[in-house]
Amino acid sequence: MSRCTRFARTVPLVSARPSAAQSRKRPTLALLRLRPSTSGVDTKILAALAILLLLTQLPHVLHLPIWITVTGVALVAARLLASQRPELTWLDLILSSVVLTSFAVVVAILIRLHFGYFVGRDPAVAFLFVLVAAKFAELRRGSDATVLMCLASFLLLTQYFYSQTLLAALVTVPAVFALGHALAVIRDPDNAAPLKSNIKLVAVMLLQGAPLAILLFFVFPRLSGPLWSLPEDGMAQSGLSDSMRPGSIGELSQSSAVAFRVEFDSEVPPYRQRYWRGPVFEQFDGYRWSPSHTARPVKTQPSDSNTDVIDYTVMLQPHKQQWMFALETPTRLPTGSDAPDASRRPLALLLSDGQLIADDPINQVTRYRQSSSLSDSQPAPRGPGTHTLQLPSNNAQAIAFGKQLALQHSTPHAIASALMQGFSKAPFRYTLRPALLGNAPVDEFLFDTREGFCEHYASAFAVVMRAAGIPARIVTGYLGGEMNGDYMIVRQSDAHAWAELWIDGVWKRYDPTAAIAPSRVENGIGTALGVDEPVPALARLGGGWVTMMQLRWDGMNHAWQRLVVDFDNDSQAELWDRLGLRTPEPWQITAVVLTASALWMSLLLGLPGIKRLHRFRAERELPPAERAWRQLERLLARKGLARVTGETPSDWLARISARRPDLAPTLRRLSEAFNRQRFARCDNTSGALALAHDFSTLRRLLRKPHHPTSAKRAKQRATS
Amino acid sequence: MPVSVTSEAGDGTRHPQDKIAGAIGDPGAVLNQIERVLIGKGETVRLALACLLARGHLLIEDVPGVGKTTLARALGVTLGMDWTRVQFTNDLLPADLVGVSIFDRDTTRFQFKPGPVFTSILLADEINRAPPKAQSALLEAMEERQVSLDGQTHALPDDFFVVATQNPAEQLGAFPLPESQLDRFLVGVSIGLPDAATERLLLEHGDRRASVETLQAAANPAQLRQWARDTESVHVDTKLIDYVQSLLQATREDGHFGHGLSPRAGIALIRLCRAWAWLHSRDHVLPEDVQAVFPAVAGHRLTGKVATGRIAAEELLSRVDCP
Structure with a gap:
């Protein structure tokens, strides 16, 4: 025994924390209290929190500026380094509260300079990101760890400001486990279980909590709108723009990003009738088409009783603009849901030029119900304005050509058909990579290069028609859409532009692309373009397993969006309705949730209790x-x-005694008493009494937190 | 050099309550004496004495020259018992062991001339060299504690105790003991080579056999018989009976050991546990007593070899729940 302790005294204690002797070497620093590593934060807690922080930071890496990411991760690394290498005094200086506070101020200024504003999603999340890391860097007390965990949870949630997809949800799962691990470690750092068993514990507890979470998901009252409207951030978002120049649709067509998804209530319209109407342009300056801003809100035209109305639900991806898409021609305004409650406010206005304009820019995935009757003519409550005949000052050749056409043909329809035929007969080429156009793009396209994408054809068509005296305008939107299981995906690669002519009191659709590349209208862009064109692989038909996997993944995301993210106030109302209940009062929901929690918890706790019984x-x-x-x-x-x-x-x-010297005397007495009581012939009551006494001593000792290092030191002190 | 029993015993520090008293006329003194000549082999010496107290026989499996004979002689001298050594060879006849009837001309009768088995401690050296007939003659004597010859039975001394040795090395012309005969030996041990310090001591002090001659008797056969009766009153709790039973069961279950341990082995094990606990001045058997003696009882029975059997038995102990 004595030999052992003598040995222990000569060997330095192996301890994660620096010993008192080490800190005594630098009295000045110890006095300044600049050494976070000597503070009362356990190495195990530090490690658990570091894992939590890094996993929380990980999802943000995608959308934060790189310097913010580097700063945040570097702060975590610096703190870990400081605890591993206490001899690096300069690190302690850096990680002192004073330095870190001034550092945070500097970062705030830099963020303001980087983004140009401070109150908004991106700068706020970036600042939070750095602040959480800085809090970790100056972690001092055990209570700081609790604060840090709350902050980390909040930071974890902020990534849903960016994306609420299935992937975004999955990415947070490791951080949730790390959070549980950190909680378990903080509860009892000295006897912390290893990561593996803690992860198991967290998994079990999450599973136990899952039924309650699901119940809350369904019954917790939702707000009818978003909690706060997210300010518009300058994040690049692909989608149609508010003007059209040669090449703009072509560029968009090279993206396979999803524009929106559609679920049809019954029949899916044929491909050539899938014209999803978007922005309408009536002004042309010779190069660029832009909206006229003369359109006024109008009422929808009730559909004729003899045409079929198609009902569908659109899940529109955010595109930062106000327009919403509907099949031509919408018969009503989009609403959030079809719940029996008829007085539902529409989400958008219908303008006289046939655009659906939402109240606010579409900054998050928006789901709306829409009905259309398929037709190629738009009702026009008002006649065409004079600007629909306005001609640019350049492109004289095209204008002359238009006037000539007007002389040759009598009716507007004949004029339009003549030009369409001209497109199909002359050697025009449909391509994503047309030759560059100069100052008179329409002239050059019509008579010189003769290659272009849909916007070239639509634009040239409209100019020539205007020259022929027919009011014309450009409509952009999407043509097509691909069925994936029970829903349709419309991608940016389906972007399209076509023309409308004022004929016989309605705006009639003319799609010149159909004349040059009929398969574009019939089958989609993948078949209309040559194999060397930069069409996204997903737009090509019959793609291999990659396409299939991507469609599967899109299907899962769609289900996630529809079932989880879109479960809002209306869906909840529908659920109550389907269950045959009125929408419950808040107190009723509270009562149901509390009762269910009580039942579930008593079941969970009761099962082991029954076993124990x-x-x-x-x-x-x-x-x-x-x-x-x-x-x-x-x-x-x-x-x-x-x-x-x-x-x-x-x-x-004896083995436990070796590990826990504080228990050794009690355990030795217990061991002897039990051996006598259990294996000897006698059964004397005095032994039983001693047993009971030692037993309660042991219980008391076990309740006290155990510090292996301090116990070792105590032993050392006792022997020296 | 005086050697303290408690400090050298293999697990003496584990059970500080198991002190062995050192006064003359008690088992502690006997152990002290023997260990004086068999330095550093406290565990083996204790097992040998426990085996003797449990009225079983001892099988020592080891290479020559590690002190097998010394152990037998020291036991004999210290306990005040007479002992005989028989070197087994492949031409040994049963009569060479048990004795013959000789016609006496004077009395005109057959006179029984007792063989070397008629002794208290019989050291049967290299038992596996003798042919099976001679082996079984010895084993009958061991089991029945009597010798039958020409229709007459001759009882052996009450404290008849066989210490048999066998060389573990595979050798030509050896007759390995069959399982049924190995079962007759209560304890199988190997003495093992001494450690460096002890060996140096041995080299310094010369022949151990000479030092055996200097030993004094520390007990007498009557005392030994009393002790043997005392061990029978040591209490074995039912939990330990269950434990022994599940150990036996475990040897039979996985089929590694043929048929496993016999009930006779189980009875012997409990007897030995009693003796072991008694040697440690306790009136009851503890689980660690069972674990201490189990490898010695099971080893040679399970695998036919002491050394490999010991490992198998210890592995078995770590698989069976202890009360």
Whole structure:
């Protein structure tokens, strides 16, 4: 015994924390309290929090500026380095509160300079990102760890400001586990279980909590709109723009990003009728088409009783603009849902030029119900304005050509058909990579290069028609859409432009692209363009397994969006309706949730209780010493000191004594008493009394937190 | 050099309560004496004495020259018992062991001339060299504690105790003991080579056999018989009976060990546990007693070899729940 302790004294204690002797070497620093690593934060807590922070930071890497990411990760790394290498005093200086506070101020200024504003999603999240890392860097007390975990949870949630897809949800899962691990470690850092068993514990607890979370998901009252409207951030978002120049649709067509998804209530319209109407342009300056801003809100035209109305739901991806898409021609305004409640406010206005304009820019995935009757003519409540005949000052050749056409043909329809035929007969080429056009793009396209994408044809068509005296305008939107299971995906690669002519009191659709590349209208862009064109692989038909996998993934995301993210106030109302209940009052929901929680928790806690009752019954038959022994076995097993198979009682208690010197005397007495009580012939009551006494001593000792290092030191002090 | 029993015993520090008293006329003194000549082999010496107290026989499996004979002689001298040594060879006849009837001309009768088995401690050296007939003659004597010859039975001394040795090395012309005969030996041990320090001591002090001659008797056969009766009153709790039973069961279950341990082995094990606990001044058997003696009882029975059997038995102990 004495030999052992003498040995221990000569060997320096192996401890994660720097010993007192080490800190005494630098009295000045110790006095300044600049050494976070000497503070009362355990290495295990630090490690658990570091894992949590890094996993929380990970999803943000995608959308934060790189310097913010580097700063945040560097702060975490610096703190870890400081705890590993206490001799690096300069690190302690850097990680002092004073330096870190001034650092945070500097970062705030830099963020303001980087983004140009401060109150908004991006700068706020970036600042939070750095602040959380800085808090970790100056972690001092155990209570700081709790604060840090709250902050980390909040930071984790902020990534849903950017994306609410299935992937975004999955990416947060490791951080949730790390959070559970950190909570478990903080509860009892000295006897912390290893990561693996903590992860198991967290998994079990998450599973146990899942039914309640699901219940809350369904019954928790939702707000009818978003909690706060997210300010518009300058994030690049692909989509149609508010003007059209040669090449703008072509560029968009090279993106396979999803524009919106559609679920049809019954029949899916044929491909050539999938014209999704978007922005309408009536002004042309010779190069660029832009909206006229003369359109006024109008009422929708009730559909004729003899045409079929198609009902569908659109899930529009955010595109930062105000227009919403509907099949030509919409018969009503988009609404949030079809719930029986008829007085539902529409989400958009219908303008006289046939555009659906939402109240606010579409900054998040928006789901709306829409009905259309398929037709190629738009009702026009008002006649065409004079600007629909306005001609640019350049492109004289095209204008002359238009005037000539007007002389040759009598009716507007004949004029339009003549030009369409001209497109199909002359050697025009449909391509995503046309030759560059100069100052008179329409002239050059019509008579010189003769290659272009849909916007070239639509634009040239409209100019020539205007020159022929027919009011014309450009409509952009999407043509087509691909079925994936039970829903349709419309991608940016389906972007399209076509023309409308004022004929016989309606705006009639003319799609010149159909004349040059009929398969574009019939089958989609993939078949209309040559194999060397930069069409996204997803737009090509019959793609391999990659396409299939991507469609599967899109299907899962769609289901996630529809079932989870879009479960809003209306869906909830529908759910109540389907269950045949009125929408419950908040107090009723509270009562239901509380009752369900109570039942579930009593079930969870009750199951082991019932098992314990059975065991208790079985043990009642045993002699008292044996019962007490079983108790001891359970007591120590709960503390992670279980007996291994084949270990004798004395060996077991001796092994624990070696690990926990503070328990050794009690355990030795217990060991002797139990051996006598359980294996000897006598059964003297005095022994039983001693047993009970030692037992309660042991319980008391086990309740006290155990610090292995301090115990070692105490032993050292006692022997020296 | 005086050697303290408690400090050298293999697990003496594990059970500080198991002190062995050192006064003359008690088992502690006997152990002290023997260990004086068999330095550093406290565990083996204790097992040998426990085996003797449990009225079983001892099988020592080891290479020559590690002190097998010394152990037998020291036991004999210290306990005040007479002992005989028989070197087994492949031409040994049963009569060479048990004795013959000789016609006496004077009395005109057959006179029984007792063989070397008629002794208290019989050291049967290299038992596996003798042919099966001679082996079984010895084993009958061991089991029945009597010798039958020409229709007459001759009882052996009450404290008849066989210490048999066998060389573990595979050798030509050896007759390995069959399982049924190995079962007759209560304890199988190997003495093992001494550690460096002990060996140096041995080299310094010369022949151990000479030092055996200097030993004094520390007990007498009557005392030994009393002790043997005392061990029978040591209490074995039912939990330990269950434990022994599940150990036996475990040897039979996985089929590694043929048929496993016999009930006779189980009875012997409990007897030995009693003796072991008694040697440690306790009136009851503890689980660690069972674990201490189990490898010695099971080893040679399970695998036919002490050394490999010991490992198998210890592995078995770590698989069976201990009360």
